[in-house]
Amino acid sequence: MVQVEGLETLLENHPFFEGFDADTLALLAGCGVNERFGPGDYVFHEGSDADKVYIVRHGTVSIEAKVPGLDRVSLQTLQEDDVLGWSSLVTPYRYTFDARAVSLLRVVSLDAACLRKKFEADHELGYLVLNRVVAMMAERLQAARLQMLDLYQPKGGQM
Amino acid sequence: MAEASTHPAANPAALRAPEPPARGAADPMRPRRFRIARLRRELADTFTLELEPLDGAGMHFKPGQFNMLYVFGVGEVPISISGDPADPSVLVHTTRAVGTVTNAMNRLKAGQSIGIRGPFGTHWPAEAAHGDDVLIVAGGIGLAPLRPLIHTVLAERDRFGKVLILYGARTPEDILFTRELKAWRGRFDMSVHVTVDRATGAWNGHVGVVTRLIKMGGFDPGNTSAFVCGPEAMMRFCLTALAEKGVREERMFISMERNMKCAVGVCGHCQWGGHFVCRDGPVFRFDKVADIFRVWEL
Numbered sequence: 001m002v003q004v005e006g007l008e009t010l011l012e013n014h015p016f017f018e019g020f021d022a023d024t025l026a027l028l029a030g031c032g033v034n035e036r037f038g039p040g041d042y043v044f045h046e047g048s049d050a051d052k053v054y055i056v057r058h059g060t061v062s063i064e065a066k067v068p069g070l071d072r073v074s075l076q077t078l079q080e081d082d083v084l085g086w087s088s089l090v091t092p093y094r095y096t097f098d099a100r101a102v103s104l105l106r107v108v109s110l111d112a113a114c115l116r117k118k119f120e121a122d123h124e125l126g127y128l129v130l131n132r133v134v135a136m137m138a139e140r141l142q143a144a145r146l147q148m149l150d151l152y153q154p155k156g157g158q159m
Numbered sequence: 160m161a162e163a164s165t166h167p168a169a170n171p172a173a174l175r176a177p178e179p180p181a182r183g184a185a186d187p188m189r190p191r192r193f194r195i196a197r198l199r200r201e202l203a204d205t206f207t208l209e210l211e212p213l214d215g216a217g218m219h220f221k222p223g224q225f226n227m228l229y230v231f232g233v234g235e236v237p238i239s240i241s242g243d244p245a246d247p248s249v250l251v252h253t254t255r256a257v258g259t260v261t262n263a264m265n266r267l268k269a270g271q272s273i274g275i276r277g278p279f280g281t282h283w284p285a286e287a288a289h290g291d292d293v294l295i296v297a298g299g300i301g302l303a304p305l306r307p308l309i310h311t312v313l314a315e316r317d318r319f320g321k322v323l324i325l326y327g328a329r330t331p332e333d334i335l336f337t338r339e340l341k342a343w344r345g346r347f348d349m350s351v352h353v354t355v356d357r358a359t360g361a362w363n364g365h366v367g368v369v370t371r372l373i374k375m376g377g378f379d380p381g382n383t384s385a386f387v388c389g390p391e392a393m394m395r396f397c398l399t400a401l402a403e404k405g406v407r408e409e410r411m412f413i414s415m416e417r418n419m420k421c422a423v424g425v426c427g428h429c430q431w432g433g434h435f436v437c438r439d440g441p442v443f444r445f446d447k448v449a450d451i452f453r454v455w456e457l
Contacts, residue, residue, distance in 0.1 A: 062366065074358045074366040079375065102363050146368040147356045151390045152299035152329040154204060154257045 007032045010108050014055050015081045016132055024125060031114035037061075037101040043084065044095045050088035052109040056080050059105035064098045076143065077102065086133050088112035187423050190229045190274030191216075193250060198269050201253060201335055205300065206265055207241065210250040213272065217247035221282035222307035223414060223442040227422050228252060229274030230267070234260040237419040237437070239304035240278060244311055250275065253303035253335070279422040281442040283308040283412060285315070288384035291410070292320040296397050298327045298369055298389025302335045304414050304441075305388050309343070321378055322349040327369030327393070330355050331362045350377060369393065373400040380405030388414040395453065398445060408446035415440045415448075 007029040011017045017025060035054075037043055043054060043061060054061075061084055062074045075097065078084055087095050089112060119126030193210035200206055212218065218226075220240050229235040236258075242251025256265040267273065285293075285308060293312055297305050312322055324343060328334045334353060344351035352372045354365035365372065369389075383406050387394050394413050401411055417429035417436040424438030432451040434440060445452070 060363075060365075070359050072359065074362065077354075077364075077366045079365075081375070143368045143371060146370070146392075146396060149392060150329070150356070151393045152327070152333065152356070154255060 007034070007108055010034075010057060011055065014057070014108075016055065016083050016136070020128070024128065027118060027122075027125065028110065028115070028129070031111045031118070032108045033111075035107050035109045037105040037107075039101055039103050041101045041105075043099040043101060043105070043107075046095055046098050048095050050085060050093045050095045051112050052085055053088050053112055053115065054084040054099075055108040055110065056082045056084055057106045057108060060102040061105055062100050062102050064100055066098065072098070072100075075147075076140070083133075083136055085112075086137060089115065089130065089133055187276060187279075188421070190227070190235075190276045192272045193275050194272050195267055195269050196249065198267065202255075202333060204257070204265075205253065205255045205335065207251060207253045208264070208267075208273070209242075210252070210273065210275065211248070212250070212275075218250050218275075218278065219247045220244055220278035220307075222285060222311050223283035223304055224278040224280050225304075225419075225422075225441060226250070226252065226275050226277030226279065227419075228254075228260075228264065229276070230260055230263045231272075231274060233263040235274070235276075235420075236260045236264075237279075237422060239414070239441070241303040241306045242310075244307050245314060253300070253306075255300045276422060279437055281440055283311075283386050283414075283442055284444075285311045288312075288410075289318045290320065290382070292378040292383040293322045294373075294378050294383050294385040294401075294406070295322075295324045296326075296369060296373065296385060296387045296389075296401075297324070298393040298397075299329065299333070300335065301389030301393075301414070302326055305386060306336065306339075308386055313343075313349070316348055320382065323378055324349070324351045325369055325372040326351070326353045327372070327389070328353070328355050329357070331358055331364070368396070370396050370400040373397060373404060376404065381407075384410045384412070386412045391416075398452075408449055409444060411445035412442055413445055413448075413452075414442050417441075 008025045011025050011029055056078055058080050061078050063076045064072045064074050067073050084099055192213040194213055195208055196211045197209040198206060222244055225237050225239045227235050228238050238252045238254050240251065241253040242249060254261050254264060256262045295305050295309060312319055340351055340353060343349060352365065354367055354369055354372055358366050385401050385406050387397050398411060415431065415436050417431055419437040420426045420428040422437045424435040429436040
């Protein structure tokens, strides 16, 4: 009971849940648990069952892909105030990249099956959370597109 | 709005730099000879020239201004000054070799000479940011034109609130001025965040676009002056991110790059809407050019 109250507070203080009322936070916190990962630890691997959403409270996590000849390539880093693991809320519920803690990482992990069950039972709750998830995915998509532009690549010319 | 109108940045003329020193003002089309005192390799394609005037007269300039650099027999290009405005005895230019003239410049050796006209153009108005948090956002080689501003801000550190440098580069190997960035990050009175678009191996810093660093905050948006320099597309998204954070357009400053030739607002090569970038820029207060900033045909 004490831990659940603590998780509610942690969620309340996280920007992703800004504006959520106490009842909703309590409902979500019921799916959560505190976790920590050491530097270099993998939070999840590409292709594995996506069973958790991670609310990053502290530290940095790198989203990576293994590329032959390049070892691992970091595509994006996430810090406190970010959310990791949206694949667990979207079919086929498999993580699409590796996630590796760059530094000590503290998270609240939310059990995705538990969340999905609550979303099915309460569509309003589902809409509320997934609306935030879509906004987060849109921001990441825009960032990925910007990275694709390779803006800092030298341009030739007379100069 | 009342607060905006009393802000020093409200006066566009404040951006206009003072006239160049008498020697340059006499004939702005005539280059002076400078000797390459030092040539420093920064990156694979980027180098810094430290230049000393053969006539002995130093060059006073303001942060953000540029010079026309003439490689004799090859051509002339506009390059921002990247040195410390407090030291007019050494003129510093950091350049990426991307074309005919800059590649020829890259082949020069210490002791050889080069022609210089300038300084030209408007400047980063550090004085307009007194009392504000200072947010310096740079992308790629765009850190070079902002370096004099960083020197100026740090020389008058007490006049500003928080000072943040947000810098985006292509890869860890493309980070410019690494030694200085580390030194600045080591200070207790400023923050430096560096991100790269992609990384492999041992890099443990941020990965992602520089706009994400803006979203991380760490400054008071309502009392922040933001100075942005980099590729135009990068600046566009940064300005949007700054506006979403609550930074006002009249407190955002950008540096534009155009094909400048005469550098004195005569030839028209660098015309951008109703502006000549060489004369009215390269530094613009964003609200003064917001209406044309996203017009591709200009």
